[in-house]
Amino acid sequence: MIQTKELKTVVDFECLKKGDFVACEFHRDIHDYPKQYRFKVFPIVKVKIDTKEIILQTKNNIYFNYQMFVDGESNLKSAVLIYHNLVYHKFVSYL
Numbered sequence: 001m002i003q004t005k006e007l008k009t010v011v012d013f014e015c016l017k018k019g020d021f022v023a024c025e026f027h028r029d030i031h032d033y034p035k036q037y038r039f040k041v042f043p044i045v046k047v048k049i050d051t052k053e054i055i056l057q058t059k060n061n062i063y064f065n066y067q068m069f070v071d072g073e074s075n076l077k078s079a080v081l082i083y084h085n086l087v088y089h090k091f092v093s094y095l
Contacts, residue, residue, distance in 0.1 A: 007079040013047070013054060013066035020044045021082040024056070024064075026075050032060050041082065 042056040
């Protein structure tokens with residue numbers, strides 16, 4: 001069973017760490033060249049608490065400012081943490 005947690009507050013986002021998996025839904029398409037997405041699961045590259053940013057991918061500069069999301073001013077529509085240690089253990093058990 002996969003467990004999830006909807007991310008809604010600044011504290012929720014500041015508890016994230018590199019490697020956590022986050023399912024993101026956006027108001028407008030994001031460009032992950034050559035494709036475009038409104039929904040995608042990303043492993044977190046970096047959590048920047050000083051600028052309130054979550055870096056999702058460096059190659060195509062995909063990130064969001066979680067303070068703007070909490071304030072309702074972001075392209076990010078929703079974010080859900082997928083408990084990656086459970087996903088990892090499930091994957092390893094199939095090997």
